[in-house]
Amino acid sequence: MEFYTNALAQVLTVGPLVAMIGATLLGVFIGALPGLNPVMAIALLLPLTYSMDPLVALGMVAGIYNGSMYGGAIPAILLRIPGTPASIATTFDGFPMADRGEASKALKIACWSSAVGGIASAIALMTVGPLLARVTLHFGPAEYFWIAIFGMASVGVMVGSDPVKGIMAAVLGLLIGTMGIDTLSGQARFTFEQTWLLGGLDLIVVLVGLYALPPVLQLAEKCDLKGLSAAQLKLTNMPFTRAELRSFLPTWLRSSGIGIAVGILPGAGGNIAAFLSYNAAKNASDDPESFGKGNPQGVAAAECGNNADNAASMIPALSLGIPGNVVAALVLSALTIHGLQPGPQLFHQNPVLVGGFMMEMLLTSVLIFALGGTLATRVFAQFQRLPGVLLVPSILILMCVGVYVINGRPVDLWVMLGAGLIGYLFEKVNVPLAPIILGMILGPMAEQSVRRALLISRGDATELFTRPISAVLIVMTLLVIVWPVVKALRRRRLRAR
Amino acid sequence: MEARQDIVLGLALAGLGLAAAWMARGYAGASGIYPMVLGLILTLLGGTVAVRAARSGSRGARALVEAPGKLLVAVGIATLYVAAVVPLGFYTASFLLMLAMPFGLGLRRPVQAGVVAVIFMASVYLVFTVLLEKPLPREAILSILGSSG
Amino acid sequence: MTFKAACIGLTAAAALAAPVLAEYPERTIEMTIPAGAGGGTDTSARKLAILLEEKLGTSIAILNVGGGGGSVGASQFMQAKPDGYALFATWNSPLTTVPQVQNVAYSLDSFTPIASTSETAYTLCVKADFPATTGEEFLAELAANPGKYTYGNDGIGGTMQLAAERIFQTRQIEAVAIPFGGAGETLQNFLGGHVDIYGGSISTVLPYVESGEAKCPLVTSAADVPALPGASGLEALGMADKETLLWRAILGPKGLDPQIVSLLADTIEEAVNDPGYVEFLKTKGEVPNVVKGEALGARLQAEFDALAAVSKALGL
DSSP states (O other): HHHHHHHHHHHHHHHHHHHOOOOOOOHHHHHHHHTHHHHHHHHGGGGGGGGHHHHHHHHHHHHHHHHHHHHHHHHHHHHOOOSEEEEEEHHHHHHHHTTTHHHHHHHHHHHHOOOOOOHHHHHHHHHHHHHHHHHTTTHHHHHHHHHHHHHHGGGGGGGGGOHHHHHHHHHHHHHHHHOOOTTTTTTEESOTTOGGTTTOOOOOHHHHHHHHHHHHHHHHHHOOOOOHHHHOOOOOOOOOOOOHHHHHHHHHHHHHHHHHHHSSSSTTHHHHHHHHHHHHHHHOOOOGGTSSSSHHHHHHHHHEEEEEEEEHHHHHHHHHSSSSHHHHHHHHHHHHTTTTOOOOTTHHHHHHHHHHHHHHHHHHHIIIIIIIIIIIIHHHHHHHSSSHHHHHHHHHHHHHHHHHHHHHHHHHHHHHHHHHHHHHHHHHOOSSSSHHHHHHHHHHHHHEEEHHHHHTTTTTTHHHSSSSHHHHHHHHHHHHHHHHHHHHHHHHHHOOO | OOHHHHHHHHHHHHHHHHHHHHHHTHHHHHHHHHHHHHHHHHHHHHHHEEEHHHHHOOOOOSSOSSSSHHHHHOOEEEEHHHHHHHHHHHHHHHHHHHHHHHHTTTTOOOHHHHHHHHHHHHHHIIIIIIIIIIOOOHHHHHHHHHHOO | OHHHHHHHHHSTTTOOOSOOTOOOOOSSSEEEEEEEETTHHHHHHHHHHHHHHHHHTSEEEEEEEEEGGGGGHEEEEEEOOOSSSSEEEEESSHHHTTTHSSSSSSSSSGGEEEEEEEEEEEEEEETTTOOOSSSSHHHHHHHHTTOOOHHHEEEETHHHHHHHHHHHHTTTTOEEEEOOOSSSHHHHHHOOOOOOOOEEEHHHHHHHHHTTTTEEEESSSSOOOTTTTTTOOOOTOOGGGGGGGEEEEEETTTTTOOOHHHHHHHHHHHTTSSSSHHHHHHHHOOOOOOOOOOHHHHHHHHHHHHHHHHHHTTOO
């Protein structure tokens, strides 16, 4: 306990406080712009902090990370453009809500859910995290393979009305995921002799094209010359009723749990957490049909899930010295620069710093309540008051700058444009886009893990099934696939009576 | 069911899958099996979509595009913009886009468009060039001014 | 006029005329790093860039271009204009190792070597209960059990794997290489018991050596490493010529003005020997090592040739 009170005292000084507030706002903004992501922002800011008090630097990291995971929800809800890969699941129900005039409510749900997820995650980081971190070491390549398969099973919720096309989209995503140099053999696959393709297609570039261009083109087709009036925006601040809050509680609990579990595992990210949380909320619902049509629970599940991943992803980094994602790697490199040695002794070596950073992850989550709810959301909603035809070039420019700064190469702009046109046509012929992105994320994880596992077992495939954690994951995967079918059958039988 | 569109879609993806499987045939060892299997599955699924559509035989076409004129203008200007970003420089091309796109889509209020363009570009400049120091394609116009001056 | 403007505009990083040393540098320098943010090369380069900014009096913009084990960034940088405003901060692998296993568009001639900055050895570590402790025992145990042990490394055909295989080939050792995405991932699988041997950078595994959970019988440098007192250097094992190091350097595009090269090389040397930077390198288990200009070119060529022989023998 003294550990945390000491840390709290250090964090509640002017420097770290200003850093956290500023960075959380900046994070919301970065998350809201498609193409800009927290990794880029943190990588840019960290060198500036080498000469600063480490708690100020880490406060900025915490703010940007937590803020951006919420920020991604803003364009997802208002424009159906996910600001980050982790907010794709937010578009499923957030945009339909906005479409029927409940944008402000959807944003508020996203804000609260993000904050709750972040807080739950920070508490996990401060309490059980270090104990759980040791457990994750039992996850070897075979287990990671099953996690990827488990994630893919959640594709079921996003295939839409036509399962064949949904699965087709997922397979297309898996195929895109194989592009580039294969890390296990050095073989270049589908690179067409182009050196820029050796690293494969960049996920963010494809995401921005696939998801942002179709809404922009539709905006152009609508050709709105006037823009919404303030009244049409309906940004009235409606407080949640107690009944509403109570209805979100189970979703928040479930999504927080999923987000934290995914976060602790090195290598699995917030995007997977959001998909899994959404899937779980839909499976648990009495009315799964209403998901995808503007069910507030869908927004709550996705946003709570992706923020609950954040602090938890720091658990393996801080307690074992193993960075689970790029943000964690950046935090570790910042600690190294401040003369600390990441690893199991970090807690004893500098408890104030480690505890302080955990506190900052917690406080910046709380800040989302205040900063995300009113200020940031209002600013972004003003965008919609512009005539649609002015929004079209503005979003296009933001897409281009966001894509260009990732790798600094012009050809990415053409990839984005191409992906966007394909996305536009796919939507028109009922091919869902989310499975493509999911395939791109999980495909490489599944393939590399299974091949590593087979290398370790010297080609014996039974090793994939016999390990205890693998067995649990297999059962869970089967449940995820079978559960909705069972429920649908039962409902049909009830209706028949 | 919109049969013709689905037949084209199915055949296109089936072709893509076949091509991928064909290319993967030459890849070393285990690195080729996985993409080849994926390619074949894609072929199978694409074929299913096409065959299913051909069987259902409904001919009620669904409009692919709501306003073909506007879409064409938007895609055309967007393509020109992407092509112009490197030769003209990012800010020059973007500013032109801010003016050309609304005009092309029928907005006839140049003052409003101009004001929005200036404010918007200024904020982009502040964020990306001043704050984040991100290198963007250099402005050709500066080079011209620079070399003559 | 318009023709000239078009020519200038068509090159991404356009400069006006031949750079005059008196004015150099007068605008932002763009530094390409062929790896994602947060890794070892990235951290070292960013820290160094801050010192260089002070000494050169200009700002340095960092561009991370990851992928393909560094080959994507290297290929992209190759096309930059040799005006001194495009620099390439890399580790040795994309230049000397990756071309052995990938079909890359660049060669050593595509770059102008400026200066190396720091170096460190790779290490091979095992769990505390492994039946060998010294370097000699370790190699004997591996040689006695061909194909029994697995070792994690940074990727197929990566420098780490070649460093290990050079040693293994000399002693006719057969161990199963399991490629991972980086030292962190290797460590995770080593601690979890999924692979028997950790192969990677020293700083990553160091805390576990200090806590007694792991022991490192071997480093891939000729000399011993002070941070790992239990590990044998290759000289002690009679294989000094099989040394393979991880080292970092800054290069320019082909055809960079020699005056700029020597100005940059001297500035880099100053920055690397800054006490703050030396201290920083120490926490990462690295030591400053500055080889400038043509000497650096010769070092790259020698390493390239040695690794070519290894990868040929491996059949990569």
